[in-house]
Amino acid sequence: MSEIELTPEQEAASESGGARARRAPWSQPATPSLDSWLRIHRDGTVTVYTGKVEVGQNIRTSLTQAVAEELRVPVEAVRLVMGDTDLTPFDMGTFGSMTTPLMASHLRKAAATAREILIARAARRWKVDPSTLDAVDGRLVDPASGRSIDFGKLTAGRKLGGIVRDDAATTPASRWKVAGTSVPKVDGAAVVTGRHRYTPDIKLPGMLYGKVLRPPAFGAELVSVDTEAAEKMTGVKVVREDSFVGVAAPDRFTAMRAIAAMQAEWRAPRQLPSGQLFEHLKTHPVEPEGYHRFIPTRFQRGDLAEGFAAAQQVLERSYTVAYIAHAPLETRAALARWENGELTVWTGTQRPFGVRGELAAALGIPEERVRVLVPDTGSGYGGKHTGEVAIESARLSRGAGKPVSLTWTREEEFTWAYFRNAGVIDIKSGVRSDGTIIAWEFHNYNSGPEAMYTPYAVPNQYIQFHFADSPLRQGSYRALAATANVFARETHMDEIARAMGMDPLSFRLKNLQSPRLRAVFEAAADRFGWGKAKPPEGHGFGIAGGFEKDSYVAICAEVAVDMRSRRVRIVRVVEAFDCGAVVNPDGLRNQIEGSIVQAIGGALFERIEFDEGKILNPRFSQYRVPRFSDLPAIETILIDRKDVPSAGAGETPIVGLAPAVGNAIFDATGIRLRSMPLAPNGLPS
Amino acid sequence: MPSITRLHVNGAIRRVRVDPNRSLLSVLHDDLDLTGTKYGCGEGQCGACMVLIDGEPTPSCQTSVGEAAGKQIVTIEGLARDGQLHPLQRAFLEVEAMQCGYCTPGMIVSGVGLLLKNPNPTEEEIMRHMERNLCRCGTYGRVVRAIRVAAANMQALGSPGGTP
Numbered sequence: 001m002s003e004i005e006l007t008p009e010q011e012a013a014s015e016s017g018g019a020r021a022r023r024a025p026w027s028q029p030a031t032p033s034l035d036s037w038l039r040i041h042r043d044g045t046v047t048v049y050t051g052k053v054e055v056g057q058n059i060r061t062s063l064t065q066a067v068a069e070e071l072r073v074p075v076e077a078v079r080l081v082m083g084d085t086d087l088t089p090f091d092m093g094t095f096g097s098m099t100t101p102l103m104a105s106h107l108r109k110a111a112a113t114a115r116e117i118l119i120a121r122a123a124r125r126w127k128v129d130p131s132t133l134d135a136v137d138g139r140l141v142d143p144a145s146g147r148s149i150d151f152g153k154l155t156a157g158r159k160l161g162g163i164v165r166d167d168a169a170t171t172p173a174s175r176w177k178v179a180g181t182s183v184p185k186v187d188g189a190a191v192v193t194g195r196h197r198y199t200p201d202i203k204l205p206g207m208l209y210g211k212v213l214r215p216p217a218f219g220a221e222l223v224s225v226d227t228e229a230a231e232k233m234t235g236v237k238v239v240r241e242d243s244f245v246g247v248a249a250p251d252r253f254t255a256m257r258a259i260a261a262m263q264a265e266w267r268a269p270r271q272l273p274s275g276q277l278f279e280h281l282k283t284h285p286v287e288p289e290g291y292h293r294f295i296p297t298r299f300q301r302g303d304l305a306e307g308f309a310a311a312q313q314v315l316e317r318s319y320t321v322a323y324i325a326h327a328p329l330e331t332r333a334a335l336a337r338w339e340n341g342e343l344t345v346w347t348g349t350q351r352p353f354g355v356r357g358e359l360a361a362a363l364g365i366p367e368e369r370v371r372v373l374v375p376d377t378g379s380g381y382g383g384k385h386t387g388e389v390a391i392e393s394a395r396l397s398r399g400a401g402k403p404v405s406l407t408w409t410r411e412e413e414f415t416w417a418y419f420r421n422a423g424v425i426d427i428k429s430g431v432r433s434d435g436t437i438i439a440w441e442f443h444n445y446n447s448g449p450e451a452m453y454t455p456y457a458v459p460n461q462y463i464q465f466h467f468a469d470s471p472l473r474q475g476s477y478r479a480l481a482a483t484a485n486v487f488a489r490e491t492h493m494d495e496i497a498r499a500m501g502m503d504p505l506s507f508r509l510k511n512l513q514s515p516r517l518r519a520v521f522e523a524a525a526d527r528f529g530w531g532k533a534k535p536p537e538g539h540g541f542g543i544a545g546g547f548e549k550d551s552y553v554a555i556c557a558e559v560a561v562d563m564r565s566r567r568v569r570i571v572r573v574v575e576a577f578d579c580g581a582v583v584n585p586d587g588l589r590n591q592i593e594g595s596i597v598q599a600i601g602g603a604l605f606e607r608i609e610f611d612e613g614k615i616l617n618p619r620f621s622q623y624r625v626p627r628f629s630d631l632p633a634i635e636t637i638l639i640d641r642k643d644v645p646s647a648g649a650g651e652t653p654i655v656g657l658a659p660a661v662g663n664a665i666f667d668a669t670g671i672r673l674r675s676m677p678l679a680p681n682g683l684p685s
Numbered sequence: 686m687p688s689i690t691r692l693h694v695n696g697a698i699r700r701v702r703v704d705p706n707r708s709l710l711s712v713l714h715d716d717l718d719l720t721g722t723k724y725g726c727g728e729g730q731c732g733a734c735m736v737l738i739d740g741e742p743t744p745s746c747q748t749s750v751g752e753a754a755g756k757q758i759v760t761i762e763g764l765a766r767d768g769q770l771h772p773l774q775r776a777f778l779e780v781e782a783m784q785c786g787y788c789t790p791g792m793i794v795s796g797v798g799l800l801l802k803n804p805n806p807t808e809e810e811i812m813r814h815m816e817r818n819l820c821r822c823g824t825y826g827r828v829v830r831a832i833r834v835a836a837a838n839m840q841a842l843g844s845p846g847g848t849p
Binding site for chain 2: 054055056057058184185188189191192193194195196197198200201203209251252253326327328329330331376377378379381407409410586587590591593594595596597598619620621625626627628629631634
């Protein structure tokens with residue numbers, strides 16, 4: 001069904017390029033055929049096909065709202081088929097906050113086209129002017145005569161034909177009735193009863209459980225392996241393809257024992273010892289390869305030297321961010337089945353079509369013989385773009401001659417997935433005595449270019465992203481490097497304001513032009529009571545904000561620091577968010593609240609520790625993630641801009657918490673923290 | 686050791702034939718197809734595999750099937766009665782205390798365990814009790830609200846604590 005061909009570079013560049021990529025030609029819907037996107041059945045129910053996947057961001061519901069709205073059918077009548085490479089049109093993947101701006105608007109046009117076709121048909125049947133007919137609640141109504149007909153009856157379940165019309169009349173946000181409301185999660189009942197089957201929950205007749213032999217360190221080569229003991233175990237099938245060694249067994253316990261019974265010798269290369277990461281990143285530049293070559297990495301305006309010469313205050317600071325793990329609660333999992341040389345794989349991935357390609361290449365079969373299905377998945381956060389577990393299960397299944405289910409252990413997930421980039425960010429600023437920023441130099445090493453351009457109006461600036469050699473495998477993470485760049489910039493803004501003796505909010509507003517960013521700052525500050533009262537003893541207030549992927553965010557935070565135990569606690573967070581017209585207010589609040597909680601981990605304590613190609617903390621007992629006791633009071637403010645197209649909202653709300661918290665810690669203690677995580681073992685001494 | 690042949694699950698006797706050293710999680714999830722009980726970490730740190738054992742919320746990944754034999758086991762699938770969702774399941778829907786939903790069955794089982802012992806818990810008691818359950822999507826605030834809503838609804842209905 002792949003109507004357009006992407007080079008891997010295009011596909012991946014679109015993932016990292018933010019707003020520009022969204023307008024790139026390859027991001028256009030794969031097929032114009034209306035029936036590929038939408039079918040109206042005889043009973044009036046509607047099936048919608050989209051290659052997007054549900055990983056907790058609630059698009060199964062928000063896309064349902066879009067279709068129900070335009071087709072004029074009840075929400076309950078609409079069912080989405082998602083992420084199935086045989087049934088859904090090609091889609092490059094669910095990332096980059098593109099579902100709402102691209103897929104939702106495309107499905108709106110598809111549904112509006114269908115509605116117009118139905119109206120035209122009814123008008124012909126009744127021999128009336130189409131403009132006199134209404135589509136209401138799954139029926140066509142002729143108000144003049146009072147007659148009506150159900151959609152299903154009118155189409156008799158047959159395909160509509162034709163193409164999705166770009167000029168189909170979609171409903172403006174100001175007249176939304178279904179979108180713009182808090183429609184409950186459409187599959188909520190299946191979740192609370194435990195009925196929904198995630199990938200690890202799917203069973204097939206004769207299915208075996210898989211397990212893979214892992215090297216002791218990254219990059220290690222298999223020298224020798226003795227699998228005899230494992231082969232003798234009842235029901236165990238050992239599968240070996242070059243350096244890939246795994247087993248399929250009747251139950252997980254047996255699979256685990258079979259792998260443990262193997263004697264393997266590995267040869268590991270020398271790798272970076274712990275404690276040298278940031279120095280390494282700054283001193284090991286690399287030339288960009290593949291799609292990275294398409295990423296713009298520099299921005300210059302004015303004359304930096306002139307700017308610094310005119311500045312009354314110059315401040316130079318360095319900031320760092322650690323590698324962190326996505327740690328989705330559903331670890332990577334896949335179920336593979338071979339039938340007559342055709343491979344079917346169920347797996348929780350954000351790129352079903354990409355994983356289909358990976359499977360075809362790894363297994364040496366044409367893509368047409370591979371089908372990937374993505375059950376609604378136990379989260380991803382950018383961590384499930386690749387197909388390793390799918391390939392492993394397919395190899396095991398081919399070797400064992402039976403379907404094989406493979407679920408990575410938590411330790412495997414922490415070790416063999418990829419991490420959010422670590423990075424170093426150096427900032428040098430020059431400010432006039434009236435608080436106007438006049439020079440801004442910004443260098444990001446390795447963490448990424450997203451949101452590195454300053455939203456503040458600075459006449460002289462130089463901003464550059466530097467590719468570096470990463471000792472660990474790294475990849476997408478919710479909001480990419482926007483978190484790191486906003487952390488460094490907004491911490492630095494606070495440092496300037498404090499050095500100048502200015503209020504951190506007034507200083508920002510003085511240098512800010514974007515009215516939408518200004519509006520979220522003012523809304524958050526107003527609700528928080530910024531500048532109204534002094535923090536209680538041992539408490540501090542901090543503020544930060546930014547924009548990314550067409551969304552604007554500002555956060556005020558209150559922290560409490562116990563100087564004796566050095567414990568840092570986030571007491572209260574107020575976040576104002578503007579992503580254009582709000583599609584589902586309660587769903588959006590849920591995303592914002594969740595982003596704040598998830599952001600607490602990266603802000604305060606999450607950090608992958610590694611040494612010589614080994615992960616030292618690959619368990620929840622060693623890698624601390626936010627828990628109930630970390631929960632602050634959270635208030636969200638939605639700025640609903642009916643006049644602005646809806647942007648995606650699954651990522652940007654996570655941006656800005658760390659600097660708000662760090663700035664609040666400074667307010668409470670006078671201690672300036674410039675590394676994320678800020679307080680992995682309490683306040684650093 | 687002899688195989689385990691009987692388990693009391695969700696009010697019924699289930700016949701199995703399994704090595705007593707296997708985890709209760711794998712027997713419930715893989716052998717009995719009660720897939721609402723999830724693997725999350727294998728070390729009792731995340732709560733995705735929570736079941737009630739004699740009314741006590743217990744990580745089933747850390748419990749051998751041998752230990753659980755002879756005790757009353759309740760999984761997420763056993764909470765609804767006569768086609769009616771448990772009040773806490775309803776409250777999770779009402780508050781929409783979920784995103785990806787993978788942690789949700791474990792959250793609900795833990796919450797039901799709390800309400801059995803403490804029909805009207807304070808916010809602090811809820812947070813303390815739920816500390817073993819992880820939600821990576823960050824829905825903790827909504828889970829606390831859902832438990833409070835369920836407690837209030839159950840008191841109003843005169844069924845404090847409910848039946849597991």
